[in-house]
Amino acid sequence: MRKYCGSTLFVLFCFACSVGAAAPEEPQDQRNQRMAWWREARFGMVIHWGLYAVPAGVWNGKRVDGPGEWIMFRGRIPVVEYERLADQFNPPQFNPREWVSIAKNAGMKYILITAKHHDGFCLFDSKLTDFDVMNTPFHRDVLKELSDECHREGIQFGLYYSIMDWHHPDYLPRGKDSPRPWDTRPTEEADYNRYIEYVKDQLRELLTNYGDIAVLWFDGGWEHSAEENRATEIIHLARSIQPNIIINDRLGITQDFNTPEQYVPAKAIQENDWETCMTMNDTWGHKSYDQNWKSAENLIHSLVGCAAEGGNFLLNVGPTDGGIIPKPSVERLEAIGRWLKDNGESIYASAPSPFRELPWGRCTRKPGQLFLHVFNWPEGNLSVPGLRNPVLKAYLLTDSNRSPLALRRTEEEALVSLPEAAPDPIDTVIVLEIEGEPDVFLLPIHQREEGSLKLEAMDATIHGPNARYETGLDKGNIGFWTSPEDWVSWDFRIDKPGTFIAEITYACGKGAGGSKYEITVGDQKLKDRVEETDSWNDYARKSLRAIQLSTPGTYTLSVKAATIPSSAVMNLKRITLRPVDG
């Protein structure tokens, strides 16, 4: 059994890597057909609703830190006490028509709901437990009503299901030396295999009684190995009942899509489909006092960011114990919906950006079209760097007359002449009609306006057997740097020569410090020793000596390790070259 290791390692286990067996053998075209609606959808809703909506972040008059749906854990609430919340679950304003219409107006194409979260409470009529919605004063099968409404309205319906279950007597671990030492229910009689049977029986109920289930979104599988969770067996069962179902990766084995949580990957996860899940404030389950709302602009940029990297965006709502989606959530969803109504063509069924990075925003595409999402409106011309294709026409997506914007091009860029003010300050979309498949050359990294150079992990050329680029929450670094044959380099261009201070940003876990490394540019060398930071995700910035880059031109900077006394050299995030004045 995997031991609980605190949040840092937890993140590593749960999100950074999905290990184990690959997705089942399936002909590629069948998989493409099965995934087609999901890839086109780009935008969905997840609903976190359960008993935790009743305390809404407050227990015995005190605010409990952490996400609202974790209150049982963070508040160390005994099972018998938490169970009593069921007597208070009676949402007078529950109205699935309202929820579905909110999602639809936001431009969302699918809805998932927590059939069971970590607290073990079932929002559906389960014959296998009394800890379900039928044993509350409400006594209505929420899943039935919501799934019926979704199916009526042409919205794909899916389920969130937590393997971790703080309530079920057979779920382990608990007690001493577990993540829940305060849960002192005896464990002698508990049987994890019997718990997995319960999971399977519940999935049989869920996948049989609610019509088409489009998505199965597992969570909380990280306290056990995929073997202990009998992941292959569970997945086989699900697919045998619902052959078209789309399943995520959180049973610990790679499936149809990966699930970055609370961030948009800077660089596409190319090996698999993926979906970023995100909250609008800092909680999934409703918290009465969490007012830390992201702006509609920020959320639209995340949606576009996902589409531009080829992923979906799953945005959360946490209805109150009355059954209401909080007003700030509705307002944001309305704003996203308005934007999508005008610009949806650039999002739904779009393909990812052919560019590495665009200084002004993002790009999505369709055959013959590039959609330039301008977040930061430049003065005069918009530069589309590195585009080789002939450009036939440019116009604003919202302009029904498609009046052409003036175009110019050089060998290195296409230039679109822009109106003075951004028609949509959040994201104005410009359509570029191009000839042929997008053909883009990546320009060498060059100096920013103030003369500095940022050599980011994501732009590095990685050499050697082990080192690789890692994406993830708090990540975006070169990791697994475990061999002296691993090294990295960047090519860049200097237009404004001079003296530069080199700065390195890295993390290095406890006990792994001490590697000696060398930065080389031309015939100049900087030598240094890696110092530990608090963890492999805790980045520190360190200034090194100055280097001279005295003539304009192209340079290569490389980083090599001379000694690796422990497991790995460092998690390298970036090297900055900062010009020294005068």
Ligand code: H79
């Ligand atoms: O359902 C939502 C979350 O409840 C669930 N996944 C999303 C979709 C989730 N479970 N765990 N996590 C997300 C990340 C957990 C972080 C943890 Fe913690 C850090 C667990 C313990 C320390 C956050 C802080 C939760 C409790 C304290």
